[in-house]
Amino acid sequence: MLKAQNLTKRFSGLLAVDNASIEVQQGSITGLIGPNGAGKTTLFAMIAGFLPPNGGSVTFEGEDITQEKPHLRARRGLARTFQIVQPFAGLNVRDNIAVGAYLHTKDPDEAKRQASLTAEKVGLGRELDKLASGLTIAGRKRLELARALATRPKLLLLDEVLAGLNPSEIRDVLPIIRQIRDEGVTILMIEHIMQAVMNLCDTVHVLSQGKMIASGEPRIVCNDPAVIEAYLGHGAAERIRSEGKANA
Numbered sequence: 727m728l729k730a731q732n733l734t735k736r737f738s739g740l741l742a743v744d745n746a747s748i749e750v751q752q753g754s755i756t757g758l759i760g761p762n763g764a765g766k767t768t769l770f771a772m773i774a775g776f777l778p779p780n781g782g783s784v785t786f787e788g789e790d791i792t793q794e795k796p797h798l799r800a801r802r803g804l805a806r807t808f809q810i811v812q813p814f815a816g817l818n819v820r821d822n823i824a825v826g827a828y829l830h831t832k833d834p835d836e837a838k839r840q841a842s843l844t845a846e847k848v849g850l851g852r853e854l855d856k857l858a859s860g861l862t863i864a865g866r867k868r869l870e871l872a873r874a875l876a877t878r879p880k881l882l883l884l885d886e887v888l889a890g891l892n893p894s895e896i897r898d899v900l901p902i903i904r905q906i907r908d909e910g911v912t913i914l915m916i917e918h919i920m921q922a923v924m925n926l927c928d929t930v931h932v933l934s935q936g937k938m939i940a941s942g943e944p945r946i947v948c949n950d951p952a953v954i955e956a957y958l959g960h961g962a963a964e965r966i967r968s969e970g971k972a973n974a
């Protein structure tokens with residue numbers, strides 16, 4: 727469904743993303759992981775059209791969208807959430823979500839009706855009249871999810887929607903993400919919480935220092951020595967192996 731090939735992004739002297747490729751199969755939940763500063767958000771921004779790449783291409787449903795603006799990608803069904811949640815604080819939950827729904831309707835009543843339905847899906851059905859500024863962090867994360875969902879995406883890019891949540895809040899959100907996929911929305915998610923990656927993702931891609939260093943099933947990728955070293959430093963894979971042997 728999505729193919730990003732050889733994407734490269736330079737910020738003055740810094741090579742933030744270096745010739746990275748990623749494929750997302752329709753109907754999947756695909757994870758993008760990697761240490762802090764690996765380039766994950768930058769890669770997302772290029773896929774969603776918020777940053778122009780210095781090289782490489784993005785193809786969505788067989789069409790080259792590399793030069794296309796974000797709102798046109800959104801019309802094709804490509805939506806993203808942001809790591810830093812940015813609701814319109816002065817609007818209530820319903821109107822915040824309706825902003826997404828306006829992509830497909832000009833009628834305010836219809837946008838609000840769709841917003842209410844979307845709010846139900848993410849567990850915000852009782853908060854519709856609350857100001858976004860009055861929501862908890864967990865509520866704001868759900869709102870961010872709902873705003874993207876209201877655009878009726880085919881592919882949803884989630885940028886750390888679980889960050890800042892406590893374990894019980896995470897447990898509550900995991901089935902919502904799975905349900906969204908079951909309703910036909912393909913998902914590509916940046917996530918640091920490994921429990922979530924293991925639980926949700928069919929495939930995971932690992933970015934380290936701008937380069938894609940591994941891809942595959944989460945359980946296999948997380949045991950890959952190159953991935954362990956990217957997170958824990960050079961020699962870590964060997965240390966873990968020898969500690970394992972010593973404790974056996």
Ligand SMILES: Nc1ncnc2c1ncn2[C@@H]1O[C@H](COP(=O)(O)OP(=O)(O)OP(=O)(O)O)[C@@H](O)[C@H]1O
Nearest residue numbers: 737740742760761762763764765766767768769809
């Ligand atoms: N607009 C920018 N201008 C200059 N440098 C940037 C810009 N955006 C990102 N960077 C740098 O590019 C690198 C990759 O950043 P990016 O935010 O994509 O990483 P990340 O993997 O999403 O990190 P994290 O997990 O911490 O969010 C970092 O070194 C970051 O400081």
